[in-house]
Amino acid sequence: MLSKDFLWGGATAANQYEGGYNEGGRGLATSDTKTNGSLTRKRKHSFSNENNEIIYLNEKDFISYQYKAVIDEKMYYPSHKAVDFYHHYKEDIALMAEMGFKCFRMSISWTRIFPHGNDETPNEEGLKFYEDVFDECLKYGIEPVVTINHFDMPLYLAEHKDGWLSRDTITYFINYCETLFNRYMGKVKYWMTFNEINLLRGYTTLGIKEMTPQKYYQAMHHIFVASALAVQLGHQIDSNNHIGMMLAHILTYPESCNPLDIALELKASRALKYFFSDVQCRGYYPSYVLQQLKHKNIEIIKEENDDEILKNGCVDYIGFSYYNSGVITTREDATQSLGNGISLTHNPYLQESEWKWPIDPIGLRISLNLLWDRYQKPLFIVENGLGAVDEISEDGKIHDDYRISYLKDHIIEMKKAVEEDGVDLIGYTPWGCIDLVSAGTGEMKKRYGFVYVDMDDEGHGSLKRYRKDSFYWYQKVIQSNGEDL
Numbered sequence: 110m111l112s113k114d115f116l117w118g119g120a121t122a123a124n125q126y127e128g129g130y131n132e133g134g135r136g137l138a139t140s141d142t143k144t145n146g147s148l149t150r151k152r153k154h155s156f157s158n159e160n161n162e163i164i165y166l167n168e169k170d171f172i173s174y175q176y177k178a179v180i181d182e183k184m185y186y187p188s189h190k191a192v193d194f195y196h197h198y199k200e201d202i203a204l205m206a207e208m209g210f211k212c213f214r215m216s217i218s219w220t221r222i223f224p225h226g227n228d229e230t231p232n233e234e235g236l237k238f239y240e241d242v243f244d245e246c247l248k249y250g251i252e253p254v255v256t257i258n259h260f261d262m263p264l265y266l267a268e269h270k271d272g273w274l275s276r277d278t279i280t281y282f283i284n285y286c287e288t289l290f291n292r293y294m295g296k297v298k299y300w301m302t303f304n305e306i307n308l309l310r311g312y313t314t315l316g317i318k319e320m321t322p323q324k325y326y327q328a329m330h331h332i333f334v335a336s337a338l339a340v341q342l343g344h345q346i347d348s349n350n351h352i353g354m355m356l357a358h359i360l361t362y363p364e365s366c367n368p369l370d371i372a373l374e375l376k377a378s379r380a381l382k383y384f385f386s387d388v389q390c391r392g393y394y395p396s397y398v399l400q401q402l403k404h405k406n407i408e409i410i411k412e413e414n415d416d417e418i419l420k421n422g423c424v425d426y427i428g429f430s431y432y433n434s435g436v437i438t439t440r441e442d443a444t445q446s447l448g449n450g451i452s453l454t455h456n457p458y459l460q461e462s463e464w465k466w467p468i469d470p471i472g473l474r475i476s477l478n479l480l481w482d483r484y485q486k487p488l489f490i491v492e493n494g495l496g497a498v499d500e501i502s503e504d505g506k507i508h509d510d511y512r513i514s515y516l517k518d519h520i521i522e523m524k525k526a527v528e529e530d531g532v533d534l535i536g537y538t539p540w541g542c543i544d545l546v547s548a549g550t551g552e553m554k555k556r557y558g559f560v561y562v563d564m565d566d567e568g569h570g571s572l573k574r575y576r577k578d579s580f581y582w583y584q585k586v587i588q589s590n591g592e593d594l
């Protein structure tokens with residue numbers, strides 16, 4: 110049996126859910142420059158302008174063009190309206206309460222609190238908005254679980270201060286964290302510092318226009334230090350705070366029992382995920398990364414007490430996302446290259462989603478065991494789910510049995526990890542519990558929710574919320590604490 114305090118809930122992020130991008134004194138974020146997939150996915154760094162002409166630009170000019178266009182509102186940006194949690198939070202939290210949520214994972218938009226990232230004083234309207242959201246959750250006994258930074262940063266810091274490449278960004282981030290910890294003391298105790306820290310790349314998340322390996326490792330070092338300082342500060346301000354990391358648990362399998370495949374998979378696991386969780390859970394850079402940096406002639410500039418900061422800032426728990434698994438291959442006809450001689454290929458044993466993501470519930474049990482064995486820290490599945498196209502049927506309902514079956518199979522394996530393997534698991538929050546914009550494609554049509562939101566890829570729709578079949582199913586799951594699947 111799962112513990113009676115098990116945190117069943119759902120997960121969202123401000124940049125994909127909240128909207129209200131220029132309301133309440135909020136400043137622009139890098140995510141506000143992301144166009145929807147139909148504009149940018151087909152041809153990288155090209156798009157149709159307001160006269161429907163195709164424009165091609167290099168990466169740097171492309172970002173600057175976007176920066177100007179976002180200010181002039183010339184293009185459609187999904188994060189501007191998203192599904193408007195900003196004005197629908199009471200309705201949405203009531204729906205979560207109706208499902209029986211014990212917790213709600215959401216993120217705070219940094220620029221709602223500090224519009225430029227480095228302002229002298231915080232924006233009271235932004236602080237008040239989240240306070241109202243937390244109070245609304247607590248009214249129903251829903252525990253807020255807060256990601257401090259989920260896939261965005263203040264546009265001002267990216268444009269004028271080199272984003273995370275600059276050491277100053279640590280100071281600005283810590284000031285932001287201190288403001289949050291003080292203001293929401295007693296209301297929020299579960300925090301995560303950086304969403305999917307192992308997937309931070311490029312402009313939106315790191316604020317860096319022209320990336321090089323040297324810049325990447327330097328920026329990541331600043332992020333590790335910032336996260337460790339946030340953990341220490343959070344504990345100092347309130348010893349009830351639980352501060353976790355958030356890892357995309359990209360589970361990989363070797364393609365065969367050929368030792369070459371096994372060795373390559375080990376390399377992939379370290380490069381794709383364990384580097385990040387090793388630093389945040391153990392408090393130091395693993396030797397395999399230090400050696401690799403030496404070979405690549407990359408030197409991270411550190412300050413004297415950085416190693417001490419990392420050591421004293423280990424996270425309390427590991428939040429992680431799990432959607433699928435991949436097969437690592439040495440073959441040349443691989444389906445996707447990840448660089449550094451690491452490639453992925455198709456897994457013949459697994460079905461795939463409409464977006465070609467392999468569906469692998471047993472992989473969730475494996476992931477839980479791998480993380481538990483490696484770190485012995487409490488785990489929290491903070492994202493899982495099936496992105497699918499949902500239709501409103503003639504009877505006015507959304508019959509998403511495919512989603513129910515995906516979630517059910519994953520919950521069965523999650524329970525085995527707890528009940529048969531003894532993994533310490535805090536909770537489970539499926540992704541996009543209310544439909545929201547996809548991070549990968551910028552589209553609305555890839556939906557994950559228990560609640561359907563009337564909104565299309567171009568930002569048109571009534572924003573009306575509809576309960577899907579999975580809504581009633583999940584309600585029953587929570588009510589029975591995972592017994593009635």
Ligand code: BGP
Pocket residue numbers: 122125260304305357430492496540546547548549550555
């Ligand atoms: C994770 C992100 C989320 C989310 C999810 C689903 O990587 O933390 O923000 O969007 O993936 O991905 P997508 O939206 O591309 O389907």
